[in-house]
Amino acid sequence: MNDASTCEESLCPASKTSCVAEKCTLPQVDAMPRKFSSFLVTRYPVGVEPDLSKELPGVYNARRFRQNGKPINNIVVT
Numbered sequence: 001m002n003d004a005s006t007c008e009e010s011l012c013p014a015s016k017t018s019c020v021a022e023k024c025t026l027p028q029v030d031a032m033p034r035k036f037s038s039f040l041v042t043r044y045p046v047g048v049e050p051d052l053s054k055e056l057p058g059v060y061n062a063r064r065f066r067q068n069g070k071p072i073n074n075i076v077v078t
Contacts, residue, residue: 036060038078050075 044050050062053075061078064071 036078038076041075041077042073044073044075046071046073050077053077 041053044053044064050064053059053062056077059077062075065074065076066072
């Protein structure tokens with residue numbers, strides 16, 4: 001998968017072996033950050049902290065919407 005044909009000539013003025021070793025290596029999949037989908041949750045009680053929703057399976061982050069400085073009953077979970 002990492003061969004000299006995948007490297008552009010303008011990026012690799014050196015020999016093709018150094019090109020493959022330095023420029024054309026693919027990053028590890030595990031090292032790349034993952035982007036999770038966000039969902040709007042309506043009718044979330046105003047008196048309840050949004051951090052409690054992190055106990056639900058699949059929820060990693062939660063934030064509350066505010067309108068005129070007061071919390072409203074909408075949160076976004078990721």
